[in-house]
Amino acid sequence: MSMPKIRSLRNQLVLALCVLVSIVGVVQGVSSYQLSKAGMSALLDLRLEQAATRLYSSGLAESLPAIPARGSQPERDIVVTVWKDDIETPYRSTEPALALPRDAEAGFLTTDVGGESWRIYTLREPGMVVQVAQRSRVRHELAQARSINTLWPMIVLVPLVWLAVLLVVRRALRRLTRLGAQVQAIDMTHFEQLSTSGVPTEIRPFIVSINKMFERLAQSIEGERKFISDAAHELRTPLTALQLQADNLQPHIAPGNQARFRELQSGIRRSGRLIAQLLRLARADAALQPDTLTRVDVTKVVVDAVAEVLPIAMKRGIDIGADEMASAHVRANEADIGIALRNLVSNAIRYTPDGGKVDLSVHARDGMVWIEVVDTGPGIDEALLPRVFDRFFRANAQIEGSGLGLSIVQAIVNRYGGAANLRNRTDGQSGIVASIGFDAVP
Known part of the structure; x- marks a missing residue:
């Protein structure tokens, strides 16, 4: 049965809010675009109406040329036609070739004239009809050009809001991330209560x-x-x-x-x-007492551990010694470091056949002191390696032991926030490389 995919809460929140902002932005942009087009159309209508009213009220209609040059007027400009009751043809016109509908009702009209659409305003006064017209295509271009400008704020603001959403969500969840790291650091020897200070009410x-x-x-x-x-x-x-x-x-x-x-x-x-x-x-499982900690010389602990098992090693013909001893110190209880190391060395002696070899070394790297114990025993089945620190687990039931030695090592390492690992040798020889690491101090 396949496990459900675990998705990041932060990513879900960011995605949901960004989608919501995008939808709102699109709706707002479309609305603004349509409103802007409608407003621009109304403004152009007002322009036509004002032009017609002014031509009549101020007598400017009489000043229009009686016979203008045909085709001389730019197509984006408005067209004016003035009719008088006693004259069948236009009295004045800026484009005589354009036959605007004289019988149009007063007000606005959109109709086809000369094969294209026109927006016409007709002003009917006693004895005179004034018509002001503009191409619908020109009106559409003007309205569209102005309306597109209203989309730029949305185009710029939506990505900025996306970024703001990401920053806000990340900041809101930063406290949860810290709590997660705090929980991950908790082990059997450090049950520290999680602080609720600054935690959201829902959490x-x-x-x-x-x-x-x-x-x-x-x-x-x-x-x-x-x-x-x-x-x-x-x-x-x-x-x-x-x-x-x-x-x-x-x-x-x-x-x-x-x-x-x-x-x-x-x-x-x-x-x-x-x-x-x-x-x-x-x-080893008991809580650590800070007043028992001292500056421990790791090299001295290694020498003492070797000296303790040396008689057993000599009796079985096992060559035990140290091949690299870097000067290093840790802050701990010296007895704890000694117990952990002696358990590793005892395991190595127990599993190494007569005439074998056990090497100890001390390395300082990445702010930690590492003690390694390398033997020439038979090694451990790779499938069993993840269980070697379990209590009462014995990789080889034929060899006498309690199954608690490595569990004690793990408990001591956890007590000081260190690390312990066991692996098979990869240098062409059989055996185990056991190592423990603690934070180094000057």
Whole structure:
């Protein structure tokens, strides 16, 4: 079943508002265009009416030439024809070849004359008829030229409004983006409440709900952590007593039962190591106390970790050492860095066959200090790599372990906002490259 496509809320808002603005702009532009054409037509009609009235009232009709030169008048100009009751032909005309309809009613008329459309205003007065006409084509050109000018503001403003919409929506959602980044930064050791300051009213109930969920989740995780810690503490004492009793009992075990008794002792020791790992995990998951942080020399931590496992490595013929040690420091609890590194080194020793090699190195890059542990073990199936930091997960059930070592590493790294990763070697040899990174300090 295909998953529904997740679309950006910002893009949806911007698109919807831009479409709305565009529709309003088009409607407004068309309306302005039509109104402008109508207004221009009315203005041209007024011009015809005023021209006719003035010709009659001021006697200018008498001053028109009786026989004007034919075809001398520009076609964009108006045509004037004056009729008198006792004369069949035009008394005065600026274009005698144009036969305007003398019997037209007073007022405006649009009709065809001489094969083209004319707009004619007829003024009927006692003894005289004054007609003023203009080509409809010329009127249309004039009206269209003026009306198009009204579209320019819309053509310019609509893109500007699009830009304004984009900026306004981006600014309005900037707070949500910051909240998203804040939520993404939250992990099991940092349950920080989201601030509702400056959050839109519609989003505030959602933020409050998230905060309540965080509160319940923090309580649940704290309860789980406390249970693990308490259980480990409670189990450690009887297991220690059981180990002492077993050690005291060993001389009294019959020779034939020594092998089975050693298995019992081994099981007790495994249980003790598991409880110790559970305690470390509970401490790694606990909230960080700022007053415990110090400037930690990473090189010293690496040297101490190597020295701790060196006897085991020598016994199995494993070559362990450091090939590159950059001077670097981090601000942390030194014990935490040591536990994380020792878990990585212990894993490398456990999975590296006798006679193999384990190399440690320290690099400083991009403001972080990286500690790498490279072994020559069998590596891990690529399909299992995403699960290596899960609690109680073991990539190889044939090798003894609790499945908590890498979980403790991940918890410590998360505690300091660092990073941890595990990958197979890509240099032609089998093995694992395990690395942890923390923010560097001067």
